[in-house]
Amino acid sequence: MKAAVFHENNEDPRKVVKIEEIEIPKIKHNQVLIKVEASSYNHDDLWGIWGRPIKVPLPHISGSDISGIVVDVGENVVDIKEGDRVVGHPNLTCRICVECTSGREYDCRQRKIWGFQTGPLWGGFAQYTYLPEVNVIKIPDNLSFQDAAAISMVGLTSWHMLVTRANIQPGETVLIMGGSSGIGIAGIQIAKLFNCNVIATAGNKEKMDKCLKLGADHVINHREPDWYKKVKGIAGRQGLDIIFEHIGKSVFAEELGLLKMGGTLVSTGATTGYETKLDLRYLFFRGLNIIGATQGSRSALEEVIKWTSKGKIKAIIDSVYPFENMVMGHVKMMESQLFGKLITTPQKL
Numbered sequence: 341m342k343a344a345v346f347h348e349n350n351e352d353p354r355k356v357v358k359i360e361e362i363e364i365p366k367i368k369h370n371q372v373l374i375k376v377e378a379s380s381y382n383h384d385d386l387w388g389i390w391g392r393p394i395k396v397p398l399p400h401i402s403g404s405d406i407s408g409i410v411v412d413v414g415e416n417v418v419d420i421k422e423g424d425r426v427v428g429h430p431n432l433t434c435r436i437c438v439e440c441t442s443g444r445e446y447d448c449r450q451r452k453i454w455g456f457q458t459g460p461l462w463g464g465f466a467q468y469t470y471l472p473e474v475n476v477i478k479i480p481d482n483l484s485f486q487d488a489a490a491i492s493m494v495g496l497t498s499w500h501m502l503v504t505r506a507n508i509q510p511g512e513t514v515l516i517m518g519g520s521s522g523i524g525i526a527g528i529q530i531a532k533l534f535n536c537n538v539i540a541t542a543g544n545k546e547k548m549d550k551c552l553k554l555g556a557d558h559v560i561n562h563r564e565p566d567w568y569k570k571v572k573g574i575a576g577r578q579g580l581d582i583i584f585e586h587i588g589k590s591v592f593a594e595e596l597g598l599l600k601m602g603g604t605l606v607s608t609g610a611t612t613g614y615e616t617k618l619d620l621r622y623l624f625f626r627g628l629n630i631i632g633a634t635q636g637s638r639s640a641l642e643e644v645i646k647w648t649s650k651g652k653i654k655a656i657i658d659s660v661y662p663f664e665n666m667v668m669g670h671v672k673m674m675e676s677q678l679f680g681k682l683i684t685t686p687q688k689l
């Protein structure tokens with residue numbers, strides 16, 4: 341089979357990521373073999389290639405977001421059959437620790453992100469790959485492979501932030517920071533699924549228009565110095581119920597002043613910097629909740645797949661790359677601003 345492999349780290353993916361012929365993997369008793377139809381890109385693919393902030397096993401195949409057809413199953417596989425259309429859930433966890441068995445598999449100490457921390461040669465940018473049965477979810481016939489691969493990680497992360505962690509309720513006022521990012525696109529749609537009043541932010545006019553098309557009720561340019569005053573004007577005196585946050589240092593201090601009493605800020609990233617100031621008076625006098633989130637559970641992904649197949653959440657795809665040219669997707673992710681996901685199609689060279 342063909343796979344996109346790198347044997348060493350480099351700042352320029354074109355220098356190290358090559359399409360190579362390798363053996364089709366052999367599966368264990370609890371695993372399924374998947375013919376990969378679509379594989380989408382994430383920033384941790386770049387971290388793997390760069391070798392920072394952590395080293396990944398080499399030689400490496402990146403890719404944590406896949407969909408495809410099951411072509412073989414191990415002897416102890418129960419629910420998944422050959423011919424099933426599936427999407428991968430990239431959180432590999434132990435399934436027996438206290439966190440896993442209390443429904444918080446995302447807090448498992450042994451959690452690994454498949455395609456990033458796994459290997460050697462175990463990821464989604466390949467014509468065939470394998471996962472434990474528990475890490476694949478069947479997808480309905482009306483959901484395309486490309487849409488399934490495009491929505492899985494961003495949909496999972498955003499669902500986990502808003503539903504599992506922030507406990508979103510119908511009719512709340514929700515601020516989606518960076519609404520045109522991968523998780524922001526999913527966040528806007530999930531908040532609208534709950535009939536919330538959604539204020540999104542974006543960095544320019546074109547992206548702001550796209551946020552409105554996705555269903556945001558209001559959109560603000562977060563690059564303008566008085567952006568938070570505009571949010572305040574929309575939210576009114578009561579303030580925001582939830583802030584969906586992944587921008588970090590440049591906006592965090594202003595964000596806290598926007599939350600209502602008992603409001604919740606849920607954070608999953610910090611693209612402008614990790615260190616920030618926190619006025620503790622806001623925290624205790626207002627009874628605020630500041631919570632973290634990372635990825636999400638298998639059941640969260642099942643919800644995302646269900647609502648995407650009903651057309652209530654839309655997968656947004658920026659570009660599709662033939663597999664032989666897939667490294668250009670990594671380059672595009674480094675060099676340009678995207679609206680939606682990048683996809684490669686391993687069966688289509």
Ligand SMILES: [Zn+2]
Pocket residue numbers: 433434435436437438439440441445448449450
């Ligand atoms: Zn565990």
